[in-house]
Amino acid sequence: MASDSASSPDRVPVLLLKTKSSPTDAYQDIFSVPNDDGFPSFEPIFVPVLQHRFEDDGMQQFEKLLRERRINRSADSAYGGLIFTSQRAVEAFAKLVDEGKGDQTWPHLQDIPVYSVGPATTRALKAIPQTPPLQIFGEHTGNGDALARFILDHYGEWYKDRPTKPPLLFLVGEQRRDIIPKTLMDEALPDGRQIEVTEIVLYGTGVMESFASDFADVLQRTTSRPERWVVVFSPTGCDSMLKGLDLLDQATGKAVEKASGVKPPTSIATIGPTTANYLKKTFHYEAKVCAKEPTPEGVRQGILDNMVKDI
Template sequence: MKNVLLLKTKTTPTDPYENILKREDIKHSFIPLLTHKHIPEKCINLFKEEIDNIDYLIITSQRAVEALEQSILPALSESIINKIFNKPIFTVGPATADFLKRIGFNDIKGGINAGNGSILSDLIIEQPDEKYKTNKKGMFLVGEIRKDVIPRKLIPKGYDLTEVEVYATKAMENIKERFDAKMDQDNEDIVNYVVFFSPQGTDDIIKSDFSNSVVISIGPTTKDYLEKNHINVKGVCQKPNADSLIELLNEL
């Protein structure tokens, strides 16, 4: 019987990985690795001062969506919020797109058609008539720690893109102890699949012995990180989503 350990915080109000694992009757558990603190002030001020000059938004993290919903929008007037919701917004993955739709955005681009930042950048570049390039201002809501794939692709091509930090991330305490406690359960509950979602917060975990577990990476960047640390990765999800994880679990 499969028993899957997901090295991530379970998202609220629902988690797509939990939903699909329950549906497939696969035993699973989560270990949260990171804690997030919203830092909304700069974003709030930019929306108040520049909302009419912002032509489109980019948001690739569910944590950034949470910061927007919980800490930024409540500090703004209804008229500014309506303007924000009517801006085109580019995002990565179906889960984040669903979050944006749920909170009120009307023109969501990317989503299921953009599995990572590189693909999303290409989608923006491929928009007709350089709609989001010439004399257009983009605003990218990001975390304190992030990849710079999108700005590296867009800015050299003439895109006016401003990155705005809306949350900070740090590793939680007692990660290794909580991980060991999950891995050391008796035989009927033994974890035999471990899913890594990001290098963040795994510094101590990667020192563990994975010889009795199947290690899965949610994407190629995390796979490279694990292999550099001498961990044998048995599978990489085709896309960073729950459906791809289930497909991979059924193959391994």
């Protein structure tokens, strides 16, 4: 079900196609701040798109590695570090950690590097109980490409005393980009620079059954506004979103232009290039804004910059 702040006809609705984080959500906070320079303020409205399910096989495989202490710094370890690029993967990890309570050394990962793609994933990892705490690196990178390049140097230094670096374990969802494994295992890298990567799928993702009706309801409730924005965080659900906006030709599966003068004008912003490129390649749709940084601040600034251009 969609959730929003107190409705106001003077504010620009920003439809955030994501589940609202608890207990606080950074998008709720930043889009609730009044805008300067005469721009109307925003009204953040959350419309959940994705539903996640843990994958039993992957969860059992990861749990077995943890319980057998195969992820550590020793010479005979199976893996010498972990990679996380989604909060859902961290949630799966947290679930296993919680189930292992009672073991004073659980999950015994204090001696390895844990790589995180950005602030949100890092915050989730820091909340996982571990004494001493997890050693988390890469928060500043912001995307998989930059994280992979950071890992090449950092992990190489971490295991500089090893002729062959131990493999890294990448905890993923069933839908993910392959930029990190490709970069780390690139055969063009100099000898000794390559890092083997193994992926374990911890969760799957699908579109919530209620999304289409929830989205339609929010669009109906905001038809009287002078304009509105839709913020897309993932390729999943893009077809349903375009259908809801009456932008999808059912015969071709490609986007169509809305008739001029249709109210309210609705613009689409994406969290980053992966989703923007998906919209362009799959539906021939060009998002109005692609955030320069995949953060609440980056999305808001992208929308504000676009509003300046349209003046």
